[in-house]
Amino acid sequence: MSITSTTVEPSHVPRLRADASRNRERIVAAAREEFVKYGAEVAFDQVARRAGVSNATIYRHFVDRSDLIRQVTLEVMNRIVALAESALAEAPDAFEALQRFVHGAAEERIGALCPILSDGCELIAAELAEQRIRLEHALEDIVDRAHSSGLLRPDVAAADIVIAVHQLTRPLPGTTDLNLDRFVDRHLQLFLDGLRAPGRSPLPGTAATFEDFQRRR
Template sequence: MSPVSKRGPRSDASRNRARLVAAAREALAEAGNDVAFDVIARRAGVGNATLYRHFPTRADLLVAVYADEVAALCQRGEQLLGSAAPTEALFAWLDEFVVHVATKRPLALAATEGSDESRTTLFRDWHASITSIADRLVRRAQPALRSDLTATDVLTLASGAALTADPAQARRLVALLRTGILASTGTD
C-alpha cells in the first residue's frame, strides 16, 4: 500500500464532497429528486467532473444525502438523550422523526432504486440506526410509559402517522399518540 492510499482523501476532496452533499440537499428540497447535476455542481462551486468523480450516479448522490439525513436525525436523538426530561426528549425526537419520514421518504426511495439487494442493505442499516436511538430514548423514558411499550411499537405508530399526513398533521398525531402510550396514573 502506498503512503498516499494510507492517508485517506485529501482535505480539498473531503470539502468538495461535503459541499456537493449540502448543495444537493438544498437543490433536492427545492426542485425534487430529478434536479440536474449541473445545478448541484454549480451550487457547490465545483465542476461536473468533480461531482461525477465523487458521485458517479444519481443514486450515489441521493444515498449520500439521505445517509446524512439519517445521521442528523440520530445525532439529534443522541443530543436529546442528555436532556433532563426523558419523556419530553422522546416526544421531541418523535416530532422530528415524523417530519423526517413525511418529507424524506421520496428521497429514501429514490436513493435505493435499482438493485433489491442494495436497497435491502441500505434500508436495513438506516432502520437499525433509527431503531437503536429510538430504543435508547424509549428505555430512558420507560418509567413514564406503558410497561409493555417497545421502541418498535413507537416507531410503527409514528411512521403510520407520518405516512398518512403532511408534517404538521403528523406532529399533531404524535401529540395524540402521547396520551395513549403514557403510563396510566390511576386518575383517569
C-alpha cells in the same frame, strides 16, 4: 532541488484533501435540499450552483445520479440515528427526548425525501441495515421510557411516530414554491400534544410496528 520538493509537497496534500472533503460535503448537502424541493431528477447544474462547485466536481465525487442519491440517503440516515440516540441520552425526560427526535427528524424532511430515496435505499439495504436497527432500538427505548413514566399514551408505538413524521413532512401537491416549512413545527407540536397521556379518546385500529415495515419490504 529534490529536497525542496519533498519538503513542500506534504504541506499541500492535506489542504487538497480537505478541500475535496468540503466539496463533497457541500455537494451532498446541496443535493439533499434540491431533492426535497424539486425531486430526484433535478438538474446537476442546480445542485452544482447551490453547492458552489462545477458539474465536473460533482462527477469527480459521484459516478452518477444513483451514487449521489445513495450518499444522501446514508447521510440523512446517519443524522437521524445520531439524533435519536443523543435525544435519549441528553433530554431531561422521555417525552422531551421524543419531542427532540420528532422536530429534528422533521428538519431532515424525511417525508419529502423517502419517496425520492426509496430506490437508493433498496440498492444499499445492507449498508443501511445496521443504522436502521439502531434507529428502531433508540426510538423504541424513548417510547418505552415515555410509557413507563406515564407521559405517553399507551396506545402509541414507536413506528407510529415514524409514520406520523413522514406524513407531516410530505409536501402538498402544487406547493413547491410556497414556504410551508414555517408550518411544520407548529403542526408537529399539535401532534405531540395529542400523544401525551392520558389520551382524550381511543385511537382506531392498532399501533404500527417496525415488523410491519419489514413485511412490506
